[in-house]
Amino acid sequence: MSKKFIKRREQREKKRIALERIDILFSLAERVFPYDKELANRYVEIALAVQQKAKVRMPRKWKRRYCKRCHSFLVPGVNARVRLRQKRMPHVVIKCLECGHIMRYPYLREKKERRKKKDANASH
Numbered sequence: 001m002s003k004k005f006i007k008r009r010e011q012r013e014k015k016r017i018a019l020e021r022i023d024i025l026f027s028l029a030e031r032v033f034p035y036d037k038e039l040a041n042r043y044v045e046i047a048l049a050v051q052q053k054a055k056v057r058m059p060r061k062w063k064r065r066y067c068k069r070c071h072s073f074l075v076p077g078v079n080a081r082v083r084l085r086q087k088r089m090p091h092v093v094i095k096c097l098e099c100g101h102i103m104r105y106p107y108l109r110e111k112k113e114r115r116k117k118k119d120a121n122a123s124h
């Protein structure tokens with residue numbers, strides 16, 4: 001086995017572990033949120049640090065569960081307002097009620113993005 005191969009496998013393993021940790025940390029944040037918001041926010045900070053260090057994508061499940069500006073753990077109806085908008089492109093508007101930051105996520109984006117990527121690849 002070449003060193004390169006081992007290294008690549010190690011990288012993959014690291015990313016897998018990072019994703020596992022992110023999932024655990026967000027699950028913990030969700031669990032403690034009702035009685036300890038500060039702790040929930042700290043779990044988010046740690047999860048973000050893990051994510052940045054391992055250079056992994058934030059799992060879709062948790063992507064919309066924290067504020068991009070103040071990094072608060074967000075619970076719709078508690079400290080986040082979620083609205084659907086149809087203007088131009090259908091999108092979800094999430095407002096962080098902790099700092100007022102507004103985040104917009106086009107929905108159906110996953111599908112569309114994948115299609116766009118495929119088209120781009122085909123034309124090149």
Ligand SMILES: [Zn+2]
Binds near residue numbers: 068069099100
């Ligand atoms: Zn915020």
